[in-house]
Amino acid sequence: MYFYTIQKYTRRFTILRVFAMLVLLFILPLVTCPLLGQVVQKKSLPPADYPLWGELRIDKVSPDAQWTSYKISYANGNDTLFIRSVPENKRYAFPFGEHGVFTTKQVFICLAKGVVHLRNLKTGASDTFEGISQYVYSEASDLLLLYTASKRLLIKTPFGKTVKQIADVEHFSLSPNGTHLVCGIKTNDKNDLLLIDLNQLRTEHYLVRDSENVFNRFAWQKDGKSFGCFALSPTSSRNLLYYYILETQKLYTLDPVKQQGFPVQTELVPHSFFKLVISDDLQRIFFGIKKQSDPFPQKTNPVVEVWNANDKWIYPQEHRGGDPEKRIRIALWKPLTGVCAPVTSTALPKIMLTGGQDYAILSNPKDYEPQYEQDAPRDYYLLNLETMEKKIFLKKQSSHPFSLIPSTQGKYIAYFKDDNWWIYNITSGSHKNITATTGAKFTAKEETLAPDAVCGNPGWSKGDHEILLYDQYDLWAFAPDGSHFRRLTRGRESKIKFRIAPVLNTVSPTFVYDGRIIPNFDLKKGLYLRAEGDDGKTGYFKWNTAGGIRKIIYQDSYMDQLYYGHIQNILFCREQRFDLSPRILFIKTAMSPKVLTESNTQQKNYYWGRSELIHYQNSKKEKLKGVLHYPANYDPQKKYPMIVSIYEILSKELHYYTNPGATNGIGFNITDYTAQGYFVLLPDIVHEDQNVGPSTVDCVVAATRQVISLGLVDEHKIGLTGHSFGGYETSFIITQTPLFAAAVAGGGITDLKSFYLTVNRNNGKPDMWRFQTQQWRMGKTPFEAPLLYEQSSPIDHVQHVSTPLLLWSGKMDEQVDPHQSIEYYLALRRLGKKNIMLLYPNGGHVLSDPVQHADLTERIRQWFDYYLKDDHSAEWIPEGVK
Numbered sequence: 001m002y003f004y005t006i007q008k009y010t011r012r013f014t015i016l017r018v019f020a021m022l023v024l025l026f027i028l029p030l031v032t033c034p035l036l037g038q039v040v041q042k043k044s045l046p047p048a049d050y051p052l053w054g055e056l057r058i059d060k061v062s063p064d065a066q067w068t069s070y071k072i073s074y075a076n077g078n079d080t081l082f083i084r085s086v087p088e089n090k091r092y093a094f095p096f097g098e099h100g101v102f103t104t105k106q107v108f109i110c111l112a113k114g115v116v117h118l119r120n121l122k123t124g125a126s127d128t129f130e131g132i133s134q135y136v137y138s139e140a141s142d143l144l145l146l147y148t149a150s151k152r153l154l155i156k157t158p159f160g161k162t163v164k165q166i167a168d169v170e171h172f173s174l175s176p177n178g179t180h181l182v183c184g185i186k187t188n189d190k191n192d193l194l195l196i197d198l199n200q201l202r203t204e205h206y207l208v209r210d211s212e213n214v215f216n217r218f219a220w221q222k223d224g225k226s227f228g229c230f231a232l233s234p235t236s237s238r239n240l241l242y243y244y245i246l247e248t249q250k251l252y253t254l255d256p257v258k259q260q261g262f263p264v265q266t267e268l269v270p271h272s273f274f275k276l277v278i279s280d281d282l283q284r285i286f287f288g289i290k291k292q293s294d295p296f297p298q299k300t301n302p303v304v305e306v307w308n309a310n311d312k313w314i315y316p317q318e319h320r321g322g323d324p325e326k327r328i329r330i331a332l333w334k335p336l337t338g339v340c341a342p343v344t345s346t347a348l349p350k351i352m353l354t355g356g357q358d359y360a361i362l363s364n365p366k367d368y369e370p371q372y373e374q375d376a377p378r379d380y381y382l383l384n385l386e387t388m389e390k391k392i393f394l395k396k397q398s399s400h401p402f403s404l405i406p407s408t409q410g411k412y413i414a415y416f417k418d419d420n421w422w423i424y425n426i427t428s429g430s431h432k433n434i435t436a437t438t439g440a441k442f443t444a445k446e447e448t449l450a451p452d453a454v455c456g457n458p459g460w461s462k463g464d465h466e467i468l469l470y471d472q473y474d475l476w477a478f479a480p481d482g483s484h485f486r487r488l489t490r491g492r493e494s495k496i497k498f499r500i501a502p503v504l505n506t507v508s509p510t511f512v513y514d515g516r517i518i519p520n521f522d523l524k525k526g527l528y529l530r531a532e533g534d535d536g537k538t539g540y541f542k543w544n545t546a547g548g549i550r551k552i553i554y555q556d557s558y559m560d561q562l563y564y565g566h567i568q569n570i571l572f573c574r575e576q577r578f579d580l581s582p583r584i585l586f587i588k589t590a591m592s593p594k595v596l597t598e599s600n601t602q603q604k605n606y607y608w609g610r611s612e613l614i615h616y617q618n619s620k621k622e623k624l625k626g627v628l629h630y631p632a633n634y635d636p637q638k639k640y641p642m643i644v645s646i647y648e649i650l651s652k653e654l655h656y657y658t659n660p661g662a663t664n665g666i667g668f669n670i671t672d673y674t675a676q677g678y679f680v681l682l683p684d685i686v687h688e689d690q691n692v693g694p695s696t697v698d699c700v701v702a703a704t705r706q707v708i709s710l711g712l713v714d715e716h717k718i719g720l721t722g723h724s725f726g727g728y729e730t731s732f733i734i735t736q737t738p739l740f741a742a743a744v745a746g747g748g749i750t751d752l753k754s755f756y757l758t759v760n761r762n763n764g765k766p767d768m769w770r771f772q773t774q775q776w777r778m779g780k781t782p783f784e785a786p787l788l789y790e791q792s793s794p795i796d797h798v799q800h801v802s803t804p805l806l807l808w809s810g811k812m813d814e815q816v817d818p819h820q821s822i823e824y825y826l827a828l829r830r831l832g833k834k835n836i837m838l839l840y841p842n843g844g845h846v847l848s849d850p851v852q853h854a855d856l857t858e859r860i861r862q863w864f865d866y867y868l869k870d871d872h873s874a875e876w877i878p879e880g881v882k
Contacts, residue, residue, distance in 0.1 A: 810843025
């Protein structure tokens with residue numbers, strides 16, 4: 001849990017602006033321009049033109065790799081899905097399109113505001129189906145399933161006839177292999193469970209008829225060999241669970257009232273997190289249960305909250321999820337043998353499943369509470385799901401999600417402990433340290449505002465033959481018995497960080513219950529790797545067993561969204577720089593990359609800034625980097641104002657393209673400021689243990705003075721801004737140096753001692769953990785080392801502030817208590833310092849209201865213009881600071 005994630009928000013714009021945008025995007029490119037080849041006369045970028053900018057992302061690639069779909073999203077919500085052919089430069093647009101699919105029969109399908117669109121990629125023929133709320137395509141049977149607003153399911157052949165209709169469908173699900181369809185049907189308050197083989201559409205197999213319960217929450221075994229679902233009672237808590245195996249055509253029913261071994265006074269719970277899970281061998285189903293609720297629950301506030309000093313967790317954390325006895329647990333049902341048993345319990349509530357789901361790994365997050373790190377270590381137990389025998393196999397192990405991971409085939413459990421990776425062999429019960437003899441370090445700076453952490457385990461090779469591990473730069477493969485290992489890349493020598501390229505548009509990491517699920521890789525087919533260099537370059541490489549590592553594309557820009565499919569040596573990826581709007585590249589072996597499409601082509605009409613790395617040293621002679629963004633239409637004969645934006649390590653943002661935008665959740669947009677004639681500096685900050693405040697000042701001042709020494713900026717017109725932890729850093733820096741002419745601090749921490757004793761309203765936990773080994777790295781309490789806290793606390797040095805400060809916070813901020821900003825405001829006010837505070841009603845840590853976005857963005861701009869450009873047109877500033 002870290003301080004913030006910057007999100008991008010939307011606002012509505014006028015119809016006229018939308019029309020202008022559509023003209024630029026769709027009409028002008030089609031007109032033959034008589035000035036083609038002439039130099040475009042550039043102009044400054046006005047805020048009125050910000051809505052023309054959209055964000056590009058790759059969506060899908062056709063099976064034959066001859067077409068790609070991509071989406072361009074706009075702040076006003078007028079998004080468009082496009083498809084484009086690689087060889088013919090042919091393009092089709094689908095306004096508001098989503099859920100695109102390319103079929104092997106060369107048809108593209110998508111849904112746009114209730115209309116399913118089909119396009120034949122060979123002939124260009126199109127078709128549409130209206131009144132559709134959901135659709136699914138079965139590749140195995142080449143059938144299109146259209147679900148209408150009237151709850152009718154139509155089964156069609158693309159560009160063909162309707163081959164079947166099913167009325168009154170409440171819920172439906174297609175098997176992972178696309179061969180079977182299961183439906184919950186409701187007619188006259190009676191419910192049927194229907195299974196259809198899509199290759200035998202004339203045959204309907206009703207598994208249950210005329211039930212009072214509604215069939216929902218379908219879950220398939222990973223290969224589509226069986227499925228389970230809930231039958232939910234509309235009038236009572238007596239839900240049922242059904243399980244069907246396709247090969248044997250047997251249906252099994254779990255009725256909590258009749259099922260032997262089902263916990264008494266307990267009910268089945270359909271829940272998106274505690275979902276149905278079916279084991280690979282079809283033998284076990286996992287599901288959620290909880291204590292039966294009072295039929296007429298009385299929701300009343302307690303007379304008093306009792307905060308016991310001896311409790312493992314404090315009251316808000318303990319009761320955030322309700323009564324512990326009524327929380328959802330996981331149970332197991334073995335339909336073929338009739339066995340049913342709870343798996344988790346109040347004593348061991350957390351669960352991971354091993355690969356194959358033969359074992360459960362159980363733990364209790366309270367084992368070593370109370371403690372004051374971010375997460376407490378735990379003891380881990382292994383439960384044999386066949387014999388239901390349980391034993392402890394690991395004590396006081398880190399609960400970090402990357403520190404304990406079962407293998408994909410279920411043979412081993414990998415865990416990181418004592419700075420090494422270990423393997424637990426489930427069959428033999430033995431532990432083996434597999435990395436001790438390498439001499440390598442498998443931790444690095446992986447997490448924001450945290451010390452070195454484990455670099456990670458991206459997966460296993462097929463059959464659990466080798467485990468893949470990362471160090472700071474490289475990818476390694478280890479035999480699980482420790483008999484051999486190999487370093488697959490040589491990134492350390494060239495300072496290039498290699499990581500397995502994620503599959504396009506997949507969410508990573510993925511979890512089942514409390515366990516992270518990692519993939520297995522066929523190393524014989526090689527690996528695509530994403531590369532990031534210390535010099536800001538990024539790109540992709542291919543590794544294989546025969547030739548090692550080979551560069552595909554690697555250059556001075558930011559590459560992501562790699563697509564690699566069944567056709568070897570044909571790739572797609574997205575490229576961007578600060579001055580290059582994202583574009584899609586088509587890459588084929590032995591050929592130069594081809595640009596398939598570019599976003600925001602109107603950028604060429606405007607002056608634009610650029611970015612470069614700068615290098616500097618702090619007082620400890622540590623070599624650091626930063627990103628310097630130049631003003632648009634930069635004139636080397638002038639000196640410009642500059643804004644320094646801070647957080648921690650920001651040099652990785654060297655090539656990030658930022659759409660201009662008058663609204664965003666923290667009120668600061670780099671592109672806007674470069675367009676308005678500012679330099680913007682993003683310096684890297686190295687935080688020292690027990691010295692976070694002074695070390696921040698050291699790094700930021702060194703970076704700023706390095707830019708001043710280049711003769712680019714007016715040293716009397718430099719501003720400072722930061723949000724969240726950056727708000728803390730800003731509030732502290734201005735107590736230590738008069739270097740900055742103006743500052744803005746949003747959602748920041750200003751009093752370390754009071755913040756130490758704050759309860760985080762997001763999770764109910766005390767914020768003390770931030771001061772141990774995380775973020776402030778104190779390692780001691782403020783009662784043990786008060787001077788350490790005072791040394792880095794803004795409020796303890798507030799009397800030295802000479803920089804005009806604009807503070808802002810959301811009044812409903814649940815991450816950083818807004819009283820931190822109020823404290824600082826009151827102290828500055830009492831001392832007669834120049835400052836103004838903005839508090840946004842109902843605003844959170846990051847603002848979400850577009851009206852508040854606009855207000856904050858405009859006020860921050862006016863604040864900096866007032867002090868850095870001598871623009872005194874904003875009357876609210878002198879009224880507040882005179």
